[in-house]
Amino acid sequence: xxxxxxxxxxxxxLGIKDLTxxxxxxxxxxxxxxxxxxxxxxxxxxxxxxxxxANVFFENSTRTRLSFELAEKRLSADxxxxxxxxxxxxKGETLIDTVNNILxxxxxxxxxxxxxxxxxxxxxxxxxxxxxxxxxxxxxxxxQALLDSFSIRDRLGDVAGKKVAIxxxxxxxxxxxxxxxxxxxxxxxxxxxxxxTLIPKYITSLGVKVEHDLRRAxxxxxxxxxxxxxxxxxxxxxxPSLREYxxxxxxxxxxxxxxxxxxxxxxxGPINRGVxxxxxxxxxxxxxxxxxxxxxxxxxxxxxxxxxxxxx
Amino acid sequence: MKQSxxxxxxxxxxxxxxxxxxxxxxxxDFSNAVLIGIQPRGTFLAERIxxxxxxxxxxxxxxxxxxxxxxxxxxxxxxTSPILANSTQIDFIVEDKAVILVDDVLWTGRTIxxxxxxIQAFGRPLKIELLVLVDRRFSRQIPIQPDYIGIQVDSIDxxxxxVSWEEADGGDSIELITDKK
Numbered sequence: 441x442x443x444x445x446x447x448x449x450x451x452x453x454l455g456i457k458d459l460t461x462x463x464x465x466x467x468x469x470x471x472x473x474x475x476x477x478x479x480x481x482x483x484x485x486x487x488x489x490x491x492x493x494a495n496v497f498f499e500n501s502t503r504t505r506l507s508f509e510l511a512e513k514r515l516s517a518d519x520x521x522x523x524x525x526x527x528x529x530x531k532g533e534t535l536i537d538t539v540n541n542i543l544x545x546x547x548x549x550x551x552x553x554x555x556x557x558x559x560x561x562x563x564x565x566x567x568x569x570x571x572x573x574x575x576x577x578x579x580x581x582x583x584q585a586l587l588d589s590f591s592i593r594d595r596l597g598d599v600a601g602k603k604v605a606i607x608x609x610x611x612x613x614x615x616x617x618x619x620x621x622x623x624x625x626x627x628x629x630x631x632x633x634x635x636x637t638l639i640p641k642y643i644t645s646l647g648v649k650v651e652h653d654l655r656r657a658x659x660x661x662x663x664x665x666x667x668x669x670x671x672x673x674x675x676x677x678x679x680p681s682l683r684e685y686x687x688x689x690x691x692x693x694x695x696x697x698x699x700x701x702x703x704x705x706x707x708x709g710p711i712n713r714g715v716x717x718x719x720x721x722x723x724x725x726x727x728x729x730x731x732x733x734x735x736x737x738x739x740x741x742x743x744x745x746x747x748x749x750x751x752x
Numbered sequence: 753m754k755q756s757x758x759x760x761x762x763x764x765x766x767x768x769x770x771x772x773x774x775x776x777x778x779x780x781d782f783s784n785a786v787l788i789g790i791q792p793r794g795t796f797l798a799e800r801i802x803x804x805x806x807x808x809x810x811x812x813x814x815x816x817x818x819x820x821x822x823x824x825x826x827x828x829x830x831x832t833s834p835i836l837a838n839s840t841q842i843d844f845i846v847e848d849k850a851v852i853l854v855d856d857v858l859w860t861g862r863t864i865x866x867x868x869x870x871i872q873a874f875g876r877p878l879k880i881e882l883l884v885l886v887d888r889r890f891s892r893q894i895p896i897q898p899d900y901i902g903i904q905v906d907s908i909d910x911x912x913x914x915v916s917w918e919e920a921d922g923g924d925s926i927e928l929i930t931d932k933k
Binding site: 446466469470473474476477480481482483484485486487745749 | 819821822823824827836837838839840869872873874875
């Protein structure tokens with residue numbers, strides 16, 4: 441048999457930072473196969489039937505949690521869900537204790553979202569399970585970046601050589617950092633655009649372009665990834681008012697129509713309609729926002745499948 | 753390493769044509785039959801069979817390809833896993849059809865078990881038949897037997913049977929490879 445065997449270079453998925461270009465390629469190619477599976481009448485495969493996965497969410501989530509849960513179910517894994525808000529965490533239990541108690545029930549993998557950057561890395565050093573980072577503070581959100589790249593590839597054929605503008609609140613966004621790293625590793629050009637106060641001072645050290653004018657950014661790019669203003673993470677006022685932000689950085693049909701080309705519009709969700717993006721743009725044919733959600737399940741299946749493949 | 757050719761040249765072609773004739777005998781006008789080649793190497797045989805059937809009967813028998821990677825029962829057992837998946841392409845309905853699974857070599861039977869599992873995800877076929885070019889007799893690990901057989905080979909586990917194809921490898925042949933230590 442001439443079956444090709446390949447595997448990821450990492451045992452956990454903590455961030456895009458740890459992945460090689462080959463890892464990303466492998467994940468996206470495998471995700472394409474899972475996308476085919478998801479279009480069948482029976483969307484379930486038995487690959488992970490002997491694996492138990494805990495979804496541990498210390499922070500609110502709709503899309504990511506549902507997407508992971510569906511991906512796990514479609515791979516036939518057993519799953520348990522844990523939300524910090526309804527748990528013993530409020531009684532003073534530490535992160536390691538909480539997770540070790542979950543692992544004592546014979547759990548193989550942990551999908552974790554946490555409000556603090558580095559929580560996944562910390563956990564991976566102290567517990568004996570494979571960790572998938574589902575977002576850690578303002579640090580990384582690797583599966584979001586992977587599904588964004590997958591969606592770009594799906595729409596435009598390739599990521600390499602494409603120009604992607606990430607627009608909005610860069611400082612508080614884990615999606616931004618993971619996307620920058622993921623796109624660059626695949627040979628895309630990245631620009632960040634937003635008010636000076638919402639762009640980290642040393643972001644240029646990552647090799648990205650910085651632009652403060654929305655129109656110029658849109659004219660430059662093939663793909664615009666609109667980010668949400670993360671009011672819940674902003675401890676001080678970074679701009680005078682939401683209305684002013686919308687006037688300067690909100691994407692509306694008028695600006696989009698005035699460009700001399702068609703660009704692809706993305707958004708990681710949740711959308712604040714009328715703030716960073718208007719409804720007519722979010723629901724237009726340029727927008728692939730719902731494709732991103734659809735592709736998310738296939739990409740997460742690929743990640744879990746490939747990580748599970750490393751268990752001897 | 754010792755290589756011995758089991759089949760090549762005109763005899764290879766005769767074998768393919770015989771398989772086609774057996775299919776015609778059982779399915780006559782192929783109104784309800786579909787061919788599905790199993791990835792990675794069964795696809796060549798399925799394409800060849802479809803082409804020969806077209807030549808012999810003038811009929812276009814639908815032919816698809818099926819990848820069974822995600823349905824395997826040995827995922828994570830080979831030490832070098834995971835196994836990279838191939839593509840699947842089935843552009844027709846299998847519900848209530850006579851599905852003819854096509855693979856080059858039948859050995860332990862586990863691939864076919866996975867394929868039967870995988871095909872259910874597309875619908876419930878009326879029946880499933882199995883066509884193989886090479887049947888490695890007496891090496892089955894599960895009770896699966898082919899309906900159409902090109903040639904039967906007696907081999908031991910350490911030997912390999914390799915089928916080469918004109919379109920992929922530059923020539924049609926079946927070889928038995930023995931590793932001499």
